[in-house]
Amino acid sequence: MRKQQKFMENFIHGVFLLLGLVTVGCVLLITVYLVLSGIPGIRRIGVFSFLFRSTWESTAKEPVFGILPFILTSIYGTAGAILFGVPIGFLTAVYLAKLAPPKIKAIVESAVSLLAGIPSVVYGLVGMLILVPGIRKLFSVPDGASLLAAIIVLAVMILPSIIKVSVTALEAVPQEYEDASLALGATPIETYFRVSAPAAKSGIAAAVVLGVGRAIGEAMAVMMVSGNVPNMPGLFQSVRFLTTAVASEMSYSSAGSLQRQALFSIALVLYLFILMINAALNFFLKRSKT
Numbered sequence: 001m002r003k004q005q006k007f008m009e010n011f012i013h014g015v016f017l018l019l020g021l022v023t024v025g026c027v028l029l030i031t032v033y034l035v036l037s038g039i040p041g042i043r044r045i046g047v048f049s050f051l052f053r054s055t056w057e058s059t060a061k062e063p064v065f066g067i068l069p070f071i072l073t074s075i076y077g078t079a080g081a082i083l084f085g086v087p088i089g090f091l092t093a094v095y096l097a098k099l100a101p102p103k104i105k106a107i108v109e110s111a112v113s114l115l116a117g118i119p120s121v122v123y124g125l126v127g128m129l130i131l132v133p134g135i136r137k138l139f140s141v142p143d144g145a146s147l148l149a150a151i152i153v154l155a156v157m158i159l160p161s162i163i164k165v166s167v168t169a170l171e172a173v174p175q176e177y178e179d180a181s182l183a184l185g186a187t188p189i190e191t192y193f194r195v196s197a198p199a200a201k202s203g204i205a206a207a208v209v210l211g212v213g214r215a216i217g218e219a220m221a222v223m224m225v226s227g228n229v230p231n232m233p234g235l236f237q238s239v240r241f242l243t244t245a246v247a248s249e250m251s252y253s254s255a256g257s258l259q260r261q262a263l264f265s266i267a268l269v270l271y272l273f274i275l276m277i278n279a280a281l282n283f284f285l286k287r288s289k290t
Contacts, residue, residue: 005073014208031271038268039067041261050265056230056240058249058259065262067245067269073233074216074242074273077226081154081215086208088155088195089162093204096114096163097170100191109167116160123223127153132225141236148235153221158211169203170196209281216274219243242270 042050045065053066092112096105127149136144173196181191197204218240227238229250240248246263253260 006141034268034271037264041265044198044258045262067266069230069232070240070242070245073147075237076233077150077154077241078212078215080151081158082212084155085158085211086162089159090166090204091168093163093166094192097167112160117259120218120221123153123157124221127225139236143227143238145225145240147226147230147233148220153225154215154218157218157221158214161210161214162207165207166204167199169289173199209278212277217243219247223247242266
């Protein structure tokens with residue numbers, strides 16, 4: 001009997017190890033492919049010209065490939081989405097985990113789950129039909145398809161990830177922590193924000209990381225509401241993100257052309273950009289634990 005149990009434990013351990021190796025292998029395969037596909041374009045264009053030139057004219061007679069507007073737009077768009085989405089998501093998670101009555105909690109959690117399951121193109125369609133005209137009328141601008149519209153759409157799209165993971169982290173805080181805080185005379189609100197939230201900060205930080213990944217990697221919804229024009233970023237300016245630059249031109253770029261190589265180089269820059277953000281967040285998380 002013990003031999004069978006040991007065999008099953010070793011078998012299950014081997015299955016999990018294999019799945020973990022498959023995941024690592026997929027990451028390495030993507031990394032190698034992007035490096036091999038992206039380096040030739042950067043070499044032909046030049047690192048400085050590719051990263052810091054503000055003009056992108058891939059179909060001109062003498063094409064110019066400068067992705068500085070795309071980089072800045074992705075940074076501003078992600079930062080704006082996090083600035084709006086994280087506070088709303090965190091406060092909603094605190095309410096659901098600690099304050100909401102069971103019926104309201106069930107309704108709101110169902111709505112959050114529904115938001116998580118809505119396809120990106122639906123977000124983009126709603127934003128294009130409602131948000132873009134609303135921005136145009138409210139701010140009296142020529143075109144509502146802008147960086148602001150993209151930020152709002154991204155902020156809504158990252159809410160489900162932030163709320164669900166943060167609720168799980170807050171509910172995992174031991175009840176003894178809150179009981180001790182209340183016994184010392186703290187109010188429930190003080191307990192939730194000064195005891196429960198700090199105790200769940202690792203889970204909340206993981207929620208923020210997921211939100212950042214969703215915001216950076218989104219393409220379709222952003223393309224539909226941002227205008228998809230390679231301008232330098234402005235709040236009411238039509239802009240193009242790194243993801244939308246690849247998605248919008250890959251379909252008509254010819255194989256082996258410099259344009260196609262430049263698009264793979266954009267994908268490599270985007271990949272490195274995400275890696276740096278994740279590494280920085282993990283560094284600060286580990287530093288806060290020490």
